[in-house]
Amino acid sequence: MEDRELILSLLPKAGRKSRPPLAQPPLPRHSADELWAEFGIRLAELGGRIGTREDAEVILARPHILDHESAEILGLHSGGEPIWDAEVGVTTADLAIAETGSLILATGPHRTRLVSLCPVLHLVLVPKDRIVATMAEAFTRLSDRTTVMITGPSRTADIEGILVRGVHGPGDIVVVPL
Amino acid sequence: MPKGKKPSVEAFARGVTAETTKSVRAASKSKTESRIPTLEIAFHDVEGARTQAAQIKEFVLDNISSLLVQLEAKCKMNGIQVHWAKDAESARNLIARLCEEAAPVGSTIVKAKSMATEEIHLNEHLIEKGYEVVETDLGEYVIQIDHDTPSHLVTPIIHKNKRQVAESFSREGLGPYTESPEELAAQARRHLRDRFKEAKIGISGINFAIAQSGRLVLVENEGNNRLSTTAPDTHIAVMGLEKILPSEGDLPLFLRLLAGSATGQRMTVYVHMISGPRRKDENDGPSNVHLVILDNGRTKVLNGPYREILRCIRCGACLNVCPVYRQVSGHAYGHVYSGPLGAVLAPALEGVEQLPDVAKASTLCGSCEEVCPVKIPIPRMLLQLREEAVRKGVLKEPIPWSMFVFGATSGLRWRTGLKLLPMSKMAQHPMKNGWTEFRDLPEKQGRDFRKWWNGRS
Incomplete structure (x- = not known):
């Protein structure tokens, strides 16, 4: 504990200022369909796309791994390939955010974090009512478990600023609102 | 950058090749150009958003002591083990000990890009102890195999072009020679996958630590950071003690300012919010999560005239816009922190006696302050540093x-x-x-x- 006590003794003593309030812009009121339309535009800009249940079935012909909740929604068995070998990872998102085209995925019972990360294609199922307009709104509803917000396919511009998709995470992301 | 006596910024600048300057300028320019349109989409009032972020960071610095104690308590409740390190040596020894507890010497450690670990020269220390340390961010991986150092906070190989990367990959046997960035990235993906599978420990930095919830927030685009902090059984995160935000409600503001200012993105691809080790009913994730809170000069900066530099969220916008940085690249500053930010932070942390002339590497044009998402008065502090250096006799008045x-x-x-x-x-x-x-x-x-x-x- 030696370093801890030393550091705390060197820090300036606590100020009494109350924290500055956050400006909260009024939440826009949109229908779920309008929000999904905006979500689709944002996702396409990033190189992802919206798909249908039929698209999902075509994708599932490839070697895949399917998580519990998604299997239930699709009426299939969960599991599949070992995580490091699957080409497609199928998960269900907790929330979609229209303004940035982002998805929120929390860990949870029987959930596997790597399903949304290791494969080259991430197929994401989202029940249609799980969409919000803004990130601010989404962040008031976060789970207290480890959570990831995913905005588009994995990318890098490390080499000469040239955009490359799918460096370590999935280079393709297909979102199916159901 | 070779070790030993550091050349002055001017002396270094004379040796920078036209090829390097061309790479740095092109990337800096494109990031600067996409910054404003992106921020204007994100915020109706960009100026107001920057002011608010600056105020929140000032609140953090004013209350850093109580916020750190709060963070520590919340992290512990979440199952995150919290450690404190007063300086680089203390941090290196502590992290080496945590590694030894987690995995036998010789094991693989995967690293996600982290300036804090660069600052304490962690890799060299762990390699000396016998671990295989692998940088997994594409740019950092190139830096590691080339025995180079990062020249930018966000894009570490901004000083290299694709031909140079191609030569390094082919030399290391990653695959057939190619200058296609897409193919080079694919080679890195294949090569590093095995490292992720076998790694016992993942080491990362953090972008924000939330005092209210004890959650560690890491942002990235590639996915290597998530892999490093998810696949191995032990995750060690290192944070400079100023990287706190009061609450999760502050995240949308800061995440959007960071993504827009750093790379002109509306949002970074992955925002990983870590609430502790894997719980019993979860299928994967590390069983041990450690947080190392690093001082290494920061308490001194907090009590001195350069305190505001600790508002910094490491977006790199000030580097991208700086005419001096664009010309000389990051290595000229002789420190892991370069550009206008580094010209203040590096001497503030280490003392002007160690780095007397970096504060001169500025035209005082003021662009850095204009683009800063937390409104740090960099030009004013550069002048103060010059005065301090002259007063202490380590910098000659012209x-x-x-x-x-x-x-x-x-x-x-x-x-x-x-x-x-x-x-x-x-x-x-x-x-x-x-x-x-x-x-x-x-x-x-x-x-x-x-x-x-x-x-x-």
Whole structure:
């Protein structure tokens, strides 16, 4: 504990200022369909796309791994390939955010974090009512478990600023609102 | 960058190749150009958003002691083990001990890009202890195999072009020679996958630590950071003690400012919010999560005149916009923190005696302050650092300028000086030294302007 006590003794003593309030812009009121339309535009800009249940079935012909909740929604068995070998990872998102085209995925019972990360294609199922307009709104509803917000396919511009998709995470992301 | 005595920024700048300057300029320019349109989409009032972020960071610095204690308590409740390190050596020893507890010497450690671990030179220490340490961010991986150092906070190989990366990959046997960035990234993905599978420990930095919830927030685009902090059984995160935000409600503001300012993105691809080790009912994730809170000079900065530099969220916008950085690249600053941010932070952390001349690597044009998402008054602090360095006798005041001012502010002294000047071949021009280092000063030619002016009819 030696370093801890030393550091705390060197820090300036606590100020009494109350924290500055956050400006909260009024939440826009949109229908779920309008929000999904905006979500689709944002996702396409990033190189992802919206798909249908039929698209999902075509994708599932490839070697895949399917998580519990998604299997239930699709009426299939969960599991599949070992995580490091699957080409497609199928998960269900907790929330979609229209303004940035982002998805929120929390860990949870029987959930596997790597399903949304290791494969080259991430197929994401989202029940249609799980969409919000803004990130601010989404962040008031976060789970207290480890959570990831995913905005588009994995990318890098490390080499000469040239955009490359799918460096370590999935280079393709297909979102199916159901 | 070779170790040993650091050359001055100017001396280093003379050796920077045109190829390097071209790479740095092109990338800096494109990031600067996409910044404003992105921020304008994200915020109706960009100026207001920056002001708010600056105020929140000031609140954090004002209350850092209680916020750190709160963070520690919340992290512990979440199952995150919290450690404190007063300096680089203490941090290195602590992290080496955590590694030894987690996995036998010789095991693989995967690293996600982290400036804090660069600052404490962690990799060298762990390699010395016998671990295989692998950087997994594409740019950092290139830096590691080239035994180079990062030249930018966000894009570490901004000083390299694709031909140089291609040569390094082919030398290391990652695959057939190719200059296609897409193919190079694919080679890195294949090569690093096995490292992720076998790694026992993942080490990362953090972008924000939330005091209210004890959650660690990491942002990235590639996915290597998530892999490093998810696949191995032990995750060690290192944070500078200033990287706190009060609450999760602050995240949308800061995440959007960071993504827009850093790379002109509306949002970073992955925002990983870590609430502790894997819970019993979860299928994967590390069983041990450690947080190392690093001082290493920060408490000194908090109590001194450069305190505001600790508002920094490491977006790199000030590097991208800086005319000096664009010309000389990050290595010229002789420290892991480069550009306008580094010109203040590096001497503030280490003392001006160690880095007396980096504060001179600025034209004081003010662009850095204009783009800063947390409104750090960088030019003012650069001037203060120059004054401090002169006062401590580690930086010479440009004497010829003061002589010039002495001569030019009095009519008599000016006229006398002008008459005396031609007598000496070494005219006391203020810029003479910089000029004559490479060229000869021409002999005085022609007539005297004043004589001609006074004698004209």
